[in-house]
Amino acid sequence: MLKKIVLVISIIFIFQLAFTGSAVAAETYHIVKSGDTLWGIARQYDTNVEQIKQLNQINSDNIKIGLKLCVKITPDQAPVVQIAESAAEDTALIDSAEQVYIVQPGDSLNSIAQKYGTSVEMLKRINNLTSEVLNPGYILKLNMPGADVSRGGNVDRVAAAVLATAKQHLGTPYRYGGSSPGGFDCSGFVKYVFSQHGYNLNRTAAAQCGQGAAVSKSDLQLGDLVFFKCSSSSIDHVGIYSGNNEFIHSSSPRSGGVIITNLDESYYARSYAGAARIIQ
Incomplete structure (x- = not known):
């Protein structure tokens, strides 16, 4: 120090x-x-x-x-x-x-x-x-x-549990305004998954961006939230980092709802807007 x-x-x-x-x-x-x-x-x-x-x-x-x-x-x-x-x-x-x-x-x-x-x-x-x-x-x-890149075993276990819950919903259809297993929008999906592990997140992607500790793209860890500006000048999409440069998210009706996507995919690479760490 x-x-x-x-x-x-x-x-x-x-x-x-x-x-x-x-x-x-x-x-x-x-x-x-x-x-x-x-x-x-x-x-x-x-x-x-x-x-x-x-x-x-x-x-x-x-x-x-x-x-x-x-x-x-x-x-x-x-x-x-x-x-x-x-x-x-x-x-x-x-x-x-x-x-x-x-x-x-x-x-x-x-x-x-x-x-x-x-x-x-x-x-x-x-x-x-x-x-x-x-x-x-x-x-x-x-x-x-406080956004320490070295995390304890308990934190890693929580992150793994969050991702396990998220992956249980792969293929769930996209539904605008949806926040239940019957259909999710992007922030509804993130809020629901984290709520299963005791976290009370805000409802919109932009509001969720203000929670947790900001982290750089190079420091992403399992369970971090990743944010995007897909169709406007403000944050309008969110997903959960799942490792291997990938994230799980409720994408769109056309893309198949809850899917796993690589951060280097051109559309998301262009619109990437930052990340926040909720699990600490």
């Missing part, structure tokens, strides 16, 4: 040096003139509007004449940023249950989520973010403390 604390403090110190020790040389500024737009300024400095917004902590496209905008951070910082990123990776090796990532210029929540096999919604929930704007140097948690 002490080693981890010292390392995290070192990460912060290194990154503070990176962003304060050479601020004058590393940052490029532009004074807004009449007729300027963020798009035009971004094009002038070979950057993008989103990065300018992040660097200056602004949410609107409207800019006032005379405003001093930071438009770019030069590569002079790259070696120090790389050291900081390596340190963050070392932290993950020390305690994989508390992984962190230090935001770098040009990063977005979407790019970080894709890199670490999670979702924007999960990152926002873990870090209590209300906006998707990130500033370089921000230490972003990638999963929740």
Whole structure:
């Protein structure tokens, strides 16, 4: 624990040096003139509007004449940023249950989520973010403390029992709004299965996503819930991870109701939105 604390403090110190020790040389500024737009300024400095917004902590496209905008951070910082990123990776090796990532210029929540096999919604929930704007140097948690990847024997037995119950219902027809063995929709199936083992889950996939501890795709374990955005911009489908990169779920009338599907199947790989651990 002490080693981890010292390392995290070192990460912060290194990154503070990176962003304060050479601020004058590393940052490029532009004074807004009449007729300027963020798009035009971004094009002038070979950057993008989103990065300018992040660097200056602004949410609107409207800019006032005379405003001093930071438009770019030069590569002079790259070696120090790389050291900081390596340190963050070392932290993950020390305690994989508390992984962190230090935001770098040009990063977005979407790019970080894709890199670490999670979702924007999960990152926002873990870090209590209300906006998707990130500033370089921000230490972003990638999963929740407590989502320990090493589980005791009793937890594994519970997960195995949950999956055994789920598999008893393979072939049960899909029924919109269904939450009983006569027919399930996706969240009704998950709620029913977990209720047989003493868990009271929320009724919808989106609400179930807010329960349990968020976990990355690479850390999935038996019994974890996996979430998808299949037909909208919000979470609208859920299943139970069953191992071997597969999950069991009530899919659709056309697909045969309760089935087992591989996470790499193109439709679900595209719509994957994160995972949560209920059994701990």
